Amino acid sequence: MPDGILVFIEQRQGRLKKSSLEALSEAKRRISEIGGEVAALLVGDKVAGLSAEVAKYGPKKILLAESAELAQYSTEAYAGALADAIKKFSPKFVFAANTAMAKDLIPRVAARMDLPCVSDVVDLSTADGKLIATKPVFSSKAQAKFEFVDGSGFLTLRPNVFARSESQNGASPQTEPVALSPVTVRARVVETHAAEGGKVELGEASIIVSGGRGIKGPENWGVLQNLCDVLGAALGASRAVVDAGWIDHQHQVGQTGRTVSPQLYIACGISGAIQHLAGMSTAKVIVAINKDPEAPIFKLANYGVVGDVLEIVPKLTEEIRRLKESS
Amino acid sequence: MKIAVCVKAVPDTATKIAIAADKTHIEKTGVRFIASPYDEFAIEEALKLKEKLGGETVAFSLGGDEVTDVLRDALARGMDEAVHLKDELFADLDPLSTAKMLALAIANGGFDLILCxxxxxxxxxxxxPSLLAELLNLPQANVVVKLEIENSKFKAEREIEGAHxxxxxxxxxxxxxQKGLNEPRYPSIKGVMAARKKEIAVKDAAALNAKEKLAATKVKLVELVPPPARTQGKKIEGDxxxxVKELVNLLRSEARVI
Incomplete structure (x- = not known):
């Protein structure tokens, strides 16, 4: 009888994804309503050393799927490992953070198990003992609430939305190996290139400074990068400036770009087309700096500054730097 | 080289969305349907590969009447054939059931490449895409910005966080x-004229031999709701x-985010 929640914990090159720990924290918050236990799954080569960090978030068990074949992510090898862990633990639900890896992996395994999947979940609740997953649809112009008909399935959770909380319960989890079935890998990662640009990754950044047409030209990215540097923020961009060739697509926020949910989003010279809002409207605090007081971005912004980005942003950078240095 | 392209008809991204009275659909009246923007890159890649390697391209789409114009547009761009998976039973399918129908339509077609x-x-x-790859028992590469095909091998560059x-x-x-794979062409007038004469094949559940598998829709839309309202923002005035002083003060003491 399936029971409990299995949380897929993502690591690359031995580094844990913060958003996986958010998914694990949310699984812990939901487990009393769902029943059973929470298990965390680590997949990779020699990843047992990451158990101590995962254990802080209070899973009852940590399952380890380890082999040399799993050192580098490949859809088929990882799908095999996750499927083996599911057979072993027999969970009602599988949680993962909605990352590039999960978007590739989770539906593949869901199809193998013939179970449904709801992606990019931003809220969870229960009604009549059934889990209800809420996700944005139609460019965040609506939200859809989904029910798992058979009370079982996969969920990927939007990063930065669910709180990460260490467990108060000090009991250390059991660690168990997962016996791996043989897998034929037909598509392999042969190289990985770091993308050009920002030092902080957009998807997991707690602060994003984003630029649009209002920065006037690609020569002015440095103005925004300085603000990023004092805030430890990631650099984002609107579609207009990506299409104009001012910056790489990797930075684009919105439809046909990245969906982000930071604590603070500073939109600099971005008018706020619906396609842009689709990618950032779940940010906790939005600041808009734009010289057009009628720009749609102001409807969404918690704080609106009508003014020239190239005048405001350097002053803002200086003010924050002064503040950080004095505190 | 035989290439299948899966296309989804979606409301134009600039459209206002109104939730219908049943709370599980959107109002379709007056809404213009287009191919999902990413599907345009898939179509373009199929056309470019055909130009280079020869072969045949077939577009597949599941949905109601809104699909016809989208498939017609794919033909106008140069796709050879179009198949519309259409049946009352296909209404409101979840992604897994949708993928199952597409897999049934594609499985025995002898395709070398399936683009979405x-x-x-x-x-x-x-x-x-991942569901389809699993159901067809094929390898996959998602979110691809560069694709090379040679001697029955592929090399794909895909986007992940902060890297390729x-x-x-x-x-x-x-x-x-993914966006960046190519620059989609516009249909030529000649293409549009030729597409008008082409027939769109319609396949229903019976033609796909799909009745049994349909029962598998396992996630139910309970309701659509408007997005959570954001609190009325503050306009910060002055020179x-x-x-800047006020903004920093508010971010620090009111919003507590810096």
Whole structure:
């Protein structure tokens, strides 16, 4: 009888994804309503050393799927490992953070198990003992609430939305190996290139400074990068400036770009087309700096500054730097 | 080289969305349907590969009447054939059931390559390409910005967080297209005229031999709700120095985010 929640914990090159720990924290918050236990799954080569960090978030068990074949992510090898862990633990639900890896992996395994999947979940609740997953649809112009008909399935959770909380319960989890079935890998990662640009990754950044047409030209990215540097923020961009060739697509926020949910989003010279809002409207605090007081971005912004980005942003950078240095 | 492209008809991304009275659909009246923007990159890649390697291209789409114009547009761009999976039983399918229907339509077609958009705009699930690859028992590469095909092998560059991965493998394969893969062409007038004369094949559940598998829709839409309202924002007035001082003060003491 399936029971409990299995949380897929993502690591690359031995580094844990913060958003996986958010998914694990949310699984812990939901487990009393769902029943059973929470298990965390680590997949990779020699990843047992990451158990101590995962254990802080209070899973009852940590399952380890380890082999040399799993050192580098490949859809088929990882799908095999996750499927083996599911057979072993027999969970009602599988949680993962909605990352590039999960978007590739989770539906593949869901199809193998013939179970449904709801992606990019931003809220969870229960009604009549059934889990209800809420996700944005139609460019965040609506939200859809989904029910798992058979009370079982996969969920990927939007990063930065669910709180990460260490467990108060000090009991250390059991660690168990997962016996791996043989897998034929037909598509392999042969190289990985770091993308050009920002030092902080957009998807997991707690602060994003984003630029649009209002920065006037690609020569002015440095103005925004300085603000990023004092805030430890990631650099984002609107579609207009990506299409104009001012910056790489990797930075684009919105439809046909990245969906982000930071604590603070500073939109600099971005008018706020619906396609842009689709990618950032779940940010906790939005600041808009734009010289057009009628720009749609102001409807969404918690704080609106009508003014020239190239005048405001350097002053803002200086003010924050002064503040950080004095505190 | 035989290439299948899966296309989804979605409301134009600039459209206002109104939730219908039943709370589980949107009002379709007056809404213009287009191919999901990522699917345009998939179509373009199929056309470019055909130009280079020869072969045949077939577009598949599941949905109601809104699909016809989208498939007609794919033909106008140069796709050879179009197949519309259409049945009352296909209404409101979840991604897994949708993928099952597409897999039934594609499975025995002898395709070397199956291209999709990386995400169907609207539902925004990013699921169908991976589901389809599993159901067809094929390798996959998702969110691809560069694709090379040679001697029954593929080399795909895909976007991950802060990096690109180069994935290699053998055909057949399922590839999902990301922005940047190519520059989609517009249909030519000649293409539009030719597309009018082409027939769109319609396949229903019976033609796909699909009745049994349909029962598998396992996730139910309970309701659509408007997005959570954001609190009324503050306009910060004054000269630039005063604005900056007040903004920093609010971010620090009111919003507590810096």
């Amino acid at each position: 958009g990386q995400q169907g705009v609207g539902g925004d699930n990013n699921q169908v 991965e180069i994935v290699e493998g053998s055909l057949p394969v399922v590839i999902s297209a 630039a120095d005063a604005q």
